[in-house]
Amino acid sequence: MSRHEVQVTVNGRNRTAEVDARLLLVFLLREELRLTGTHVGCDTSNCGACTVLLDGEAVKSCTVLAVQADECDITTIEGVQGPFGGLSAVQEGFRQEHGLQCGYCTPGMIMAATDLLRREPDPTPQQIRQNLKGNLCRCTGYEMIVRSVRWAAENSTQ
């Protein structure tokens, strides 16, 4: 199997790794760079637990090869921050509105919601549901996630 050098900027830091051609971005993040906040919940690109921002846009990092991310800018959950005691509005919204229970889907949900609010700062509940439909949560039933994202929209400082 061929090995490739990959250079990425992750959460503002330049990182270099030599990886197998087949390595998925999610495993580059989790296993090579030890950023384990990005989770894996499926092997069919259905659950969204692995969602990160790639050059500013939400992607499922299990659908991207590490080599495809070469020279890209990546934000993972570890790189999200904001004015709410260090938390971003989305992170704080999930806390305020109980948008998480076990927390396993949560990093992916937060990344997907962050991406949504960047594109649409004041989404309707229906838009939120539509935009998060690639992220599965087995615990919450989603309504409280919708409220969490609304909280973030209403309390965003930007």
Add this chain to the structure above:
Amino acid sequence: MSLVGARVVRKEDPSLVTGRGCFVDDMHPDGTAFMMFVGSPTAHGTITAIDISEALAMPGVLGVWTAHDFLEYPDLPQGAENFERPLLARDKVRWLGEPVAIVAAEDRFIAADAVATIVVEFDSLSVVTDVLEAVAPDAPLLFEHHGSNVITAVPTNDDLERELEKADHRAHLDLRNQRCAASPIEAMAVVADWAPSGLTMWATVQAPHHLRNQLATWLDISQAECRMVAPDVGGGFGSKIVWYPELFAAPLISKWLGRPVKAAQTRSEAMLQMAHGRDQVHSLDVGFRNDGTITALRMVVTQNLGAYPDPTGLGLPVLTTWMAAGCYRIPKVSVSYRTVVTNTNPVAAYRGAGRPEAAYSVERLVDLVARRTGIDPVEVRQKNFIPPGAFPYEVPHQEAVVYDSGDFGKALELCVDLLDYESIKQRRDRQRADPAAPLLGIGFSSWLEIGGFGPNGSLEGFGHLGSWESAQVRIQPDGSALVFVGASPHGQGHETTYSQIASDVLGIPMDNIRVVHGDTEAVLQGVGTMGSRGVTTAGVAVHNVSNLVVERAKKIAAHLLEANPLDIEVGDNAFNVRGTPGRSVAWTDVAWASYQPLALPEELTAGALEERLYQEAPNFTYPSGCYACVVEVDRQTGEINIVKYVVVDDCGTVINPLLAEGQVHGGVAQGIAQALFEEVSFDESGSNVTSSFLSYLVPSATELPDFVAGRASTVCPNNALGAKGIGESGSVGAPPAVVNAVVDALAGSGVDHLDMPLTPESIWQVLRKDSK
């Protein structure tokens, strides 16, 4: 201000929303090897050879093991005698995916490559996956020595035929409660590190002490050198209290390789290897009067156990038959069940575990009675409810079941109000008459379940050490508190809930309380989190043990204040002398003094502010409630749209309304998913055709509605908090409301029942026949 009942945001969240949680697969001690199972390629067969040579020759492969490498170890614990599940299949495989060999390698990718090279040769045997086919006389046998696939059978003493005949009317219903996969988004994962100093294992489980008890015995080591840790656990829903083989193999492989070993399933592996839930077939008969009064009920349950009887799997029909009559006063009830093995994944607890099946059947029957008598389903329910004055209520058919409290009529009334039933009914009739409008249907579910597991002897029956739960409070010298609990969470928010309970009693601010759980070396002993018991056992234990500590603290405070202990009251992080403003001592001073013999009253010794308790329960608890669902059904496509979903729960005392709401939403979501989307299915060869999230339809945000919530409240008389538990309510109550609504929408078609999941296709078939 009391914190019990307050909407407090969770202590757990800051870690989890920043990616600083710690789930099992996030851990990677130096030198960790990765192990993976080779799954059986056939659903039923005799193994003739396993060729591991190519795998063994691969660079990075550390070893391959098959059943004969484990001959000195017993089968997996707590199987039914003579039907035990081996760690790895020996000679015979009984379901597709059953582990037959183990590969360990430097990493998960090499392990997967090696697994793919291993060839399992077998002679095929005939396959049976359907539970009714498995009881046919010529069915292929999973355990030939037994001569039948029926493992346990409990017949009825009186089949009630006379009672049913006597009634004005009788009706019969055959229904299926289909097989579901619990599908926590975190699949099974374990890291085992067996060092010379002892074994430490991190596993995504709901009951680490329970696992420790079984594993140490299985390995023949002392419990003192066998430490289990459940770190952050990404959901469980019952599927993580099952004895999966990786929990037993990983420590041995670690010992043999001399390095830590990790196993972490892919989703596809999880679908093929984790236990499933439900999978019951019911044959139901009901006798009733012209006025809708139900006089007799007969329930015959056939439980699909999957390939091996799991201890909780065997218990599922027990709980179902216990709850057969739901919240209704039915004078004559007859139940019986049998449990049956098939060539499918073992079946075990899944959120509700036996009670959703009971609620579904009785609620479908009540609607059938309403339909046959022409009486409104709400009226039929009101007519048959056990009245609020009848508690404690002993159900006629099972002495173990004594309902403690409830007001079913009130919950239904509230639900009817929140639904705006009268105007929805009018809308239904309008839409029915208008061929351009979708069909509208309304369904209710007045459900009752068993929570708070349980009284002494109840969990022991499922192989647990006890049915109590432990709590321990230790006041630190600075006046902060450590609260150790035997319950081990997987999303419920134990740290927040127990902090609230302890803070109320102790007067110590929540932020100064830390809840410790999930580590057998830190926590006294524990049973675990399951059966809606988190608040009713561990929560009550925290409450009661905090009381013991605070009584002693009052003595120290009195001593320091030179006051009478009887005059001391708990204040805000302090102790006050009642009626004497200004005379008070801070908690931190009392705590400091508690470690200084010279500062203590004579009867106390250093460390006095530490206490522990094993909380027993006198009875189960009986959470109840009423749900209502309004659906629209597209006349052309059969597509179902939930227009409104009302949830009224009665879980007794609510500790934290925010968390209670979350539990209800999550449970209802899983119940709606069962009603409309989810089913594990097998093809004729026994292949699981729903083995990923592409084909097993866990709903996303666009498929679930908002919920309209109300709350009824009858306090549980059997524990100090008055709590009943809420973890499983939603998945118990939700399915029948949906199915009742859809069947109501299809009222014009003459269909009395449709089995779950109600796919657009199944509805379309009905509508198509109807329009012919």
